Structure formats: structure tokens, C-alpha cells
Amino acid sequence: MQWSTMVATAVGTVLGVVSTLVADHIRWNRDTSERDREALRTAFTGYLTALAQARDAFSRTEPSPERVGKGHVAIGEHGVYGAQQQLE
Template sequence: MQWSTLAATAVGTVLGVLATLVADHVRWRRDRSERDRDTLRAAFTEYLTALSTAKDAFSRAETSPERIGKGHVAIAEHGVYAARQQLELVAQRVIFDSAGRATLSVLDFHDAVAAGHATNSPEYVNAWRSARQTRAALIEEMRKVLQRS
């Protein structure tokens, strides 16, 4: 048997094994990236749902001057803080910071409603608009992160 045949067979085997390992590694990275994106998407959806539920509930709430400044209790009842803590674990800092701004804007909206401002008053409209704009900015940041990952 010739040495060149054995060497070619050995080199071919090594190259085949290396190609398989590289392909497996690429597949593993792609699968991991997809799982990470799914995890982020689920956390984003949970937070946005909780935030929207709280804002919708606040828009239907009755005036209650003693509730002004106590929106953090009401917002916790809708799971916003729990969903935000989950974001802190899985999302980038920019998302967590934007979520904090969105939470604060919904708290400001709560206070405008609790203070008894009419739906056409400047205070109510400004609080509602601010909550909508911070939520839109957060969603844009979330989309960017999902596209990159």
C-alpha cells in the first residue's frame, strides 16, 4: 500500500471531521441566537402587555385624590414591575432604561387621572401623549434589538 494513499485518506478524514464540527458549531450558534431572540421577544411582549393593561385600566379609573402619587401600587397589580424585572435579566441596558421611562410616564398618566383631570384637559392629554410616545420609543428600541440579534 502506498503512503500517499494513506496520507490522502487521513487528510480527507480529518477535513471531513473538521467540516462536520464547524457545521455543528454554526448550527448551534444559530439555534442559540434564535432561542435568545425568542426569549427577548417573550419578555418584551410581557412587559408591553402589562404596561398597556395598566394604562388602559388607569384611563377608566375614577377620580381619587388620595391615590395621587400611589400609582406604583396600582401598576404593580398589573404586573408591570415583575415584567420590568424580567427585562432587567434578559435585555440590554438601553431597553431596561427605556422601559423605566415608559413606566414613569404611565405613572404620570395615573396621577393625571387620579387628580380628576378631564380627558380633554391639557394635563390629561399631555400625560396620555407622553405615555404613548415613550411606549413608541421603547418599541422602536425593542425592534432594533430584535433585528440585531
């Protein structure tokens, strides 16, 4: 058996393994970034929902000196702080 045939077979095998590993790594990076993007989208949705509910609570209250703390109460009741921490 000639050495050139064995060397060509070994080089072809190494190139095949390396190309498969590179393709798997690229696919893994893409999947990871898609999962991260989806998690961020979910967190933003929760945060924006909580903000919208707090905004509605703000608009229902009338301004008066006795109700200065109502904004913080509305933000706390509708989970804005929790959603913000989850987003961070």
C-alpha cells in the same frame, strides 16, 4: 501500499471531521440565538401587556390629590414591575 494513498486518506478524514464540527458549531450558534430571541420576544410581550393594562387603569382614574399614589398601585397590581425585572 503507497504512502501517498495513506496520507491522502488521512487528510481527507481530518478535513471531513473538521468540516462537520464547524457546521455543527454554526448550527448550534444559530439555534442558541433563535432561542434567545424567542425568550426576549416573550419577555417583551409580557412587559408590554402589563404596561397596557396599567395604562388602562390610569385612564380609568380621574386626577385628584387623593389619588396621587394610584399610579404606583396600578403598576403594581398589573405586574409591570415583575415583567420589567424579567425583561432585565
